[in-house]
Amino acid sequence: MKATIWLVLLSAxxxxxxxxxxxxEAADSRVSILGYMDLQYSFMERLPTCSTGCPTITSTPVVSSLDSSRANLILRVDREQMRAAVNLFSGNGYQSDGSGSQGRFEVMEAYGEYRHGPGLILRGGTFLAPFGIYNEIRYAISLFAPVVLSTAYEPLPDYAASGGLPHLVPDAANGMVSGALGAGALDYALYVGSGERQASGMDENRDKAVGGRLQWHPSKSLSLGASAYTANDDPLGTTIHGRRRHGMLSLDWHPGNTTVQWEYLRVTCAADTVNAHSQYLRVSHRIGRVTPFVGYDHFQDRPNPLYADGMARWSAGTGIEVSPNVYLKAEYHYHHFETAAVAAAGLDRAQMVRLAAIVVF
Amino acid sequence: MRVAAAGVLLGMLAGTVVVSAGARAEDASEPIVVIANPVFGNIELTRSLVRDAYLGELRYLGNIAIAPISLHERHPVAQAFLDEVMGMSENQFKSWWIKRIFRHGDVPPMRVMDSAEMIARVLATPGGMGYLSQSELPPGVPLTVVWRFTPQPATP
Incomplete structure (x- = not known):
């Protein structure tokens, strides 16, 4: 199976x-195969970390890795008003130490869709939930934005270990009604999902998730969005966080060759284990094939021992479009932890460099 | 293994199709006509509307699902259409659609190999719109000619 997928990628x-x-293509149907894969070099200085309760703050080792971070293969079949799609994903496919998924492809999305018209699209299956600007394409965000995602979409790796949520944006949804109203001026999406699942992928909790997103397009270059989501991680009485509520505001503005993006995320939990704010502002400007950017990202989670007073990240980098199918990225990110205990441990500053080559078709 | 071989054949087929299209050159200095399926009736298909349709930014006009159809990217008339109507190079158009496919899940314009296939597809597809050399459009075909333009000669 794995060999087949890579042969298809290679032949393309x-x-x-x-x-x-x-x-x-046939008269009434189309079969499309899309691919996304990247090769990344990552250097990351020591980060503060601690386990739940945080008796002492220690540090993660310095990271210097070169690996195939993401690979996706997407099969779409469109026939009149119907679509079926499967999105296969492999993460860290070639890490030599045997971690990651070791090259195995997993089903990230599989769904069927019926388009009754522009205002009504029905979808069922498993798919990434619309939330903010990027959540439903988070596997391919590097195509549109820096390789290092904002903390809203991808918290630093020590965050969950120190008592935070495994992810701050929704995971998968299972049923959705969506569409565009007012000649495309307003996009809406309302969805339900199984909520938090076990590591096995099983849905063993009693409560289901609901969410939605509205995107208003007052002009062709400006989108304003609002997203909301709630779920309960109560897997058979072993509640940790309880009902969680996620809200996000988004601005996506494209004046000429410039892109300005701002998003603000708020997450709370019934058990008061999480009370998080995350926001970022990023400005990029395309000059021919080169798109440099600068960005600021701030993340705070008051109950969390590492992020109680926040963490700021300043970023600068550039993307180069070698061809429509090949992109290169080079980025520098500087982190400053504002929590006193982290500073006392001498771990309040960390630099990160990321280089990436991305192939899409 | 059989499936793997099919994958390789699929890729080779994509390449073969491109090569054969490149060999079929037509005179790109002839006037080009933009055509549409009669289902559009009296709706005025302006240049910016056609451009938005080919960019995937306009998918419906009323209840009509727009189905833009392109000549293959190496076809000289396709290149003239990209220059004159879209204001984009072939690479810019590809890059736009790659991002559009991932970002919005849209389907890019259907591609056909020549004018005869273009006429057949536009006729058979409600909401179909396309373009071809004016001389390739036989009289009496029940298609709407939206507008026509003459490609500017390339500057040396």
Whole structure:
């Protein structure tokens, strides 16, 4: 299976002129194969970390890794008003130490969709929940933004270990009604999901998740969004966080070749174990094939021993579009932990460098 | 293994199709007509509307699902259309659609190999719109000619 997938990827890239996708077309249906994969070098200085309760703050080791961070293979079949799609994902496919998924592909999304018209689209299956600007394409965000995602979408790796949530944005949804109203001026999405699942992927809790997103487009270059989501991680009486509520505001503005993006995320839990704010502002400007950017990201979670007073990240970098199918990225990120206990441990500053090559088709 | 071989064949097929399209050159200095399925009736299909349709930014006009159809990217008339109507290079158009496919899950314009196939597809597809050399459009075909333009000669 794995060999088959990589042969398809390879054959697509060896085609004399790589197309936007491999597409087989018939009079009333289309089969498209899309691919995304990257190779990343990452250098990260020591980060503060601690286990729940945080008796002492220790540090993670310095990271210097080169690996295939993400690979996705997406099969879409469109037939008249219907669509079926499968999104296969492999993370850290080639880490030599045997960690990650070791090259195994897993099903990230699998769904069917019926488009009754622009204002009514029904979807069922398992798919990434619409939330904020990027959540439903978070596997391919590097195509649109820096390789290092904002803390709203990807908290630093020590956050969950220190008592935080495993993710601050919704995971998968299972049923959705969506559409565009007012000649495309307003997009809406309302969805339900199984909520928090076990590591096995099983849905063993009693409560289901609901969420939604509204995106208003007052002009072709401006989008304003609001997202909300709630779920309860009560897997058969072993509640840790209780009912959680997530809200996000988004601004996505594209004046000319410039892109300005701002998002603010708020997450709370019934058990008061999480009370998080995250926001970022990023400005990029495209000059031919080169798109430099600068960004600021701030994350705070008051009950968390590492992030009680917040953490700021300043970023600068650039993306280069070598061709429509190949992108290079180079980024520098500087982190400053504002919590006194972290500073006392001498771990309040950390630098990170990320280099990446991305191939899409 | 059989499935793997099919994957390789699929990629090779994509390449073969491109090569054969490149060999079929037509005179790109002839006037080009933008055509549409009669289902559009009296709706005025302006240049910016057609551009938005080919960019995937306009998918419906009323209850009509717009189905833009492109000649293959290496076809000289396709390149003239990209220059004159879209104001984009071939690479810029590809790059736009790659991002659009991932970001919005949209389906890019269907591609056809030549004018005869373009006419057949636009006729058979409610909401279909396309373009071709004016001389390739036989008289009496029940298609709406939206507008026509003459490609500017390339500057040396």
């Amino acid at each position: 890239l060896l085609a004399p002129v790589p197309a936007t996708a491999i597409t087989l």
